[in-house]
Amino acid sequence: MTTIKATAAQSIALERRRLTDRAALVRGRVEATPGCNLLPKIANVENRLRLMQFAVAKTLLDEIDDTLDGLRRKAAESELAQAIRQQDELLAERGVETFEVGAVRARDGWQWLTSRKPARLSAVQIATGDRYAALHASAHRDGLSTSANDNAGGGDLTVQQVMAAAELRHAQRQVLAAVHAHIAGATGSDRLAGLLEAICGRGATPRQLAGNDDRRAAAVEVELRLALDMASVAFKMAPRMGEAA
Known part of the structure; x- marks a missing residue:
């Protein structure tokens, strides 16, 4: 040749x-x-x-x-911080503690993962996933049923209540989108943000995402931990230097 x-x-x-x-x-x-x-x-x-x-x-x-x-990255972080501030302000206006966790989550893949013994995730990773799960569940609830459930006084819903619920869900979706943008900007790919959405948001299990292949499921869990670490930074939940995770 x-x-x-x-x-x-x-x-x-x-x-x-x-x-x-x-x-x-x-x-x-x-x-x-x-x-x-x-x-x-x-x-x-x-x-x-x-x-x-x-x-x-x-x-x-x-x-x-x-x-x-x-x-x-700085622009994505700035947009994320603004979206989170808007979310917190809206919740504060409604008299709701910011990012109340656990009220609307059914037993699902994320809950299964956090219940495993010994623990596979750090305390910060679990808190981050809980925060994402609660945001996702609240942001995707039906608008009228959400307002009806929150209407403690009973009676017909007012236009203001319906609009307030819609405004709150919009802000929550902005926060989720900003977290995705933060992760995608840091990695150059939507894969890790997609795993966060699938497991913490929609309730899929790592094994389901891996096509029931245990070896691949273990790799999915590793990727999820990376996604949670990045989301914890986006949510400003990551521990400071010297603090335990």
Whole structure:
């Protein structure tokens, strides 16, 4: 078999094309991120490419990508914090303790998982999953039945009560969406957020998600623990340095 090797000129042209294409993609990200102040840096990259300083150009592109990823994470965290504040304010207005847990959760996959002995999850992971489960259950209850159950005084529901219930559910769904965005932004994938939704939200078991394969179910549990750790940060429930989990 004959092996055809690229000439030095061809290798240089190939590397320039590869980095030029990457620089174009990164420029698009920079231009789509107002206030990032990275246009001078991407212009420097393009100048380095013209001078064939490929190693320097690659280092600069890596730095720009890291900065943009950091800005995206900060934006997701800011949106999450705002959504949680809105949720807490609405609950406080209704005289409900913020994120009251356990009132509407049936026996399901999440409850089964937390009841296993010895414990497979940390206290923070369990509290995080409970918070997510309670939010999900409340956010997806039927609007009229929810208002009727909460109408302790009896009688017909008022328009204000129905609207208040709808407003509260909307805020709860915003919080859930922000948690998903936080996890997806940190991992670059929706998989872990999807596991959190399936197990803590819909009540699936790891074994169901793994197609009744015990080995794969164990791997699903490991992934769920990662998702819970990320959600605990999003909910600001993660323990501080030096504190027990």
